[in-house]
Amino acid sequence: MIVTTVLYGALLSILVVFLKQVYQFKQWRRLTAQTTMLDSWHPIWGHLHLINDVSDYIRLVTDKIQTSGTKMTSAWMMFFFPVFTVCHPDTAKVLFKSSEPKPKYSLGGSYRMLLPWLGDGLLISDGKKWERNRRLLTPAFHFDILKPYVQIYNDVTEIFLEKLQKACNSGKSIEIYSQVSLATLDTMLRCSLSYEGHVQEKGDSHPYVQAVRRLGFLSIRRLMNPLLHPNFLFWLSPTGREYKQHNDYVHEFADEIITSRRKSLEKDPNQLQKSKLDFLDILITAKDENGEGLSDLDIRAEVDTYLFEGHDTTASAISWAIYCLAKYPEEQEKIYKEVTSVLDGRSQLSWEDMSRLKYTTMFLKEVMRMHSPVPFISRWLTKPMILDGVEIPENVTVDIFIHCINHHPDVWPDHMEFRPSRFEDYKSQDKDPYTYVPFSAGSRNCIGQNFALNEERVMIGALVKRFKVELVEGHVYEEYPEVVMRAKYGIKINVKQR
Structure with missing residues (x-):
């Protein structure tokens, strides 16, 4: 019974x-x-049978906006998991202007896939915690802090250029995405943590760079497979076990640096009297209005976030910038002329030169429009929101496809034409500020965007001053969106001495 x-x-x-x-x-x-749904919907699989990775999804959304001009699309990841994507400034800015959080706890939330790795740092946290930490970390990005970093950019770039010099001397092509990743990691470690680990000299595959690359790939794989969304299934899977291996490594890497600095400060507190504190000093010593500092877990989350965002996204932008230099030689020569004119016989760019590199800056903006370093971001609706005339209910994730905004025909009619001059009078053209958001927008815009742009200017400026770069005939150059915009088969170039 x-x-x-x-x-x-x-x-x-x-x-x-x-x-x-x-x-x-x-x-x-x-x-x-009620929305513009992607084509080829299956009653059980939804659109999942068409999507192996983010590049497939971006292609489907892009194709749809090219034919329909829609501002928002919907899709299904199996029959129980709908996805909404905004792909136009009119719909994106509603989310950017809101205080809606990142989807870090919802079952299909994209940031949930990053949470074990990056923790509840500035990228993922929300509410009072985010407001407090953003306020505490803002001093680390003051111009007085950023100014001396330009010399570090130059020092790191010199090591990078020596690798290109070897390729130039040998007459062999070189894959630069991996080399740029090492250089930007080197920059982040030196600038933010005062850590000189000689990462560029140790070889082409530093384990931290490799770990971050795999964590990004595995996070996207999990996002695209609803069966891996539940934690217990994910951690039991081969994908989850590999994720844990790389995750443990990046945490140990950060913990060692933090522990070493704490011991050093305990031994000699007078170190904090130096004129310029680095990012880690500020993290360790920051106190809010109640006199409370950051916990060890908070500090590690911010270091992990800063190392990832600061090196991987910038590496994407610089690598695609080098690709565009090679693909558009006339643009390469314009930048060469500007850089040599600004230098006026000097060997290295300085802080004062940053604002004078006007065409180089327009070129970099166009690179980031054409090849969005961060292809998409997401928000979690805590209350109903009207997007493109449709009321989306609460407790729903909405993706913001920055890459599709950058290629929407309503916004950029000639979106496949590479034309830096479009940014010459961008601000005076009465354009909606949300038409171009490479560093996100609103209150949660990227805190390190000036840092990143200056690093890009120095690396690209130093490169064109010394070398000409060309594409390698027969190599396939294909975007591969993950957490950042990668190149599926790498970016190979030939290097010629000027």
């Missing part, structure tokens, strides 16, 4: 869950029917 009762109870529970799912499915179907 007891067994029968339990059995009936279990069946009833299953039936209730099933009926709730059917009801929810019908509700979602009515909602997605």
Whole structure:
């Protein structure tokens, strides 16, 4: 009798869950029917059978906006998991202007996939915690702090250029995405943590760079596979086990640097009297209005976030900038003339030169429009929101496809034409400021955007002063969006001495 009762109870529970799912499915179907849904919807798999990675999804959304001009699309990751994507400034700015958080706890939330790695740092945190930490970290990006970094950019770039010199001397092509990643990691370690680990000299595959690359790839793989969304299934899977291996390494890497600095400061507190504190000094010593500092876990989350965002996104921008230099030789020569004119016989760019590199800056902006370093970001709706005339309910993730905004025909009619001059009078053209958001927008815009732009200017300026770069005939140059915009087969170039 007891067994029968339990059995009936279990069946009833299953039936209730099933009926709730059917009801929810019908509700979602009515909602997605009001939006521009992607083509080839399957009643069970949704659009999942068309999507192996983010590049497939971006292609589907891009194709749809090119034919329909829509400002928002919807798709299904299997029959129970609808996805909404805004791809136009009119819809994106509603989210940018809001205080809606990142989707870090929802089952299909993209930032949930990054949470074990980056922790609840500035990228992912929200609410009072985000406001407090943003306020505490802002001094690390003051111009007085950024100014001496230009010399570090120059020092790091010189090591990078020596690698290009070897390729030039040998007459062999060189894959530069991996080399640029090492250089930007070197820059981040030196500037933010005063750590000189000689990462560029140690070889082409520093384990930290490799770990970050795999963590990004594995995070996207999990995002695209709903079966890996539940934590217990993910950690038991081969993908989850590999993720844990790389995750443990990057945490140990950061912990060692933090522990070493704490011991050093305990031994000699007078170190904090130096004129310029680095990012880690500020993290360790920061106190809020209540006199409370950051916990060890908070500090590690910020270091992990800063190392990732500061080196990987910038590496993407610089690598695609070098690709564009090679693809558009006339642009390369314009930048060469500007850089040599600004230098006026000097060997290295200085802080004062940054604002004078006007065409180089326009070139870099166009690179980041054409090849968005961060292809997409997301928000979690805590209340209903009207997007493109459709009320999206609360507790839903909405993706903001920056890459699709950068290629929307309403915004950029000639979006596939590489034309830096479009930014010459950009601010005076009465353009919506949300048409171009390479560093996000609103209150949660990138805190390190000036740092990144200056690093890009120095590396590109130093490169064109010394070398000409050309594409390698027969090599396939293909975007591969993950957490950042990578190159599927790398970016190979030939290097010629000037």
